[in-house]
Amino acid sequence: MFNAVWSFITNPHSDFLGHTLDYLRLSAIPIVLSLLIGVTLAVLVSRSAIAAFIAVNLSGLMRAIPVIVFIILMLPILKTGERPGLIALTILGIPPILLNTYTGIRTIDPAIIDAARGIGMTNWQILLRIQAPLVLPVLAAGTRTAAVQIVATATLAAFTGGGGYGAYIFDGISTFKNAEILAGAIPVTILALSVEVLTSGLQWLVTPAGLRVKALAE
Known part of the structure; x- marks a missing residue:
């Protein structure tokens, strides 16, 4: 086998390099977009209890809906291609980033913020010098979850002709070719595990040394 x-992989007609680049794009773009959107929304809703309640519950609802449903809903609007997959995968990645970032912001001791204002720090200085470093470990954890989910699920983009490794899997299933299925499934597994390792390392790096020691003790 x-x-x-x-x-199959080394066969020029399989265009393995092209499918690899397609899959990397299908994964990278939603990760970046979900990070930008999730963090922005978390910062905005943290200022309003009502907005936070709506955002948190809506994010929980979104996580319960399968990605394939979002892809199908996008079809009448965006037709076939990679765009339905990109949007669906972005929607998949937003909830863990939004929830983690919001949680990180809300768990910061208000006394720290008051003390910063007391010494004359502006809102931007408080955000960049105090809130951001404290929220980064939690944000990194949310990004780690979102990134792995997106990479592992991007095969579904092939359902609308988005390409990538999912095209091998769908074609292999329809033609009963195990080699083609594995040619898609194995790289996805390796890529997902690599993203898990890289993002877990990033999470460790952005975690303050004191919290690392506490985590190891626990």
């Missing part, structure tokens, strides 16, 4: 998979 390994030889069959390797033969």
Whole structure:
């Protein structure tokens, strides 16, 4: 079976490099967009209890809806191609980032903010020098969850002709070719595990040394 998979991957007609680049794009763009949107929304809703309640509950609802449903809903508007997949994957990545960022902001001791204002710090200085460093570990955890979910789910973009490794999996299932299925499934698994390792390392790096020691003790 390994030889069959390797033969398929190295076959120029399979365009493995092209599908790899497509999959990396299908994963990277939603990760970046969900990070920008999730953090922005978290900062905005943290100023209003009503907005935060709506955002948190809506995010929880969104997480319960399968990605394929969002892709199908996008079809009448965006037609086929990679755009329905990109939007659906972005929607998938927003909730964990939004929820973690909001939680991180709300758990900051108000006394710290008051003390910062007392010494004359502006709102931007408080955001960049106090809130951001304290929220970063929690944000990194949310990004880690979102990134792995997006990478592992991006195969569904092939449902609308988005390309990537999902095209191998869908074609392999329809033609009963195990080698083609594995040629798509194995790289996705490796990529998802690599993202998990990289993002967990990033989370460790942005976590203050004191919190690292506390986490190890627990």
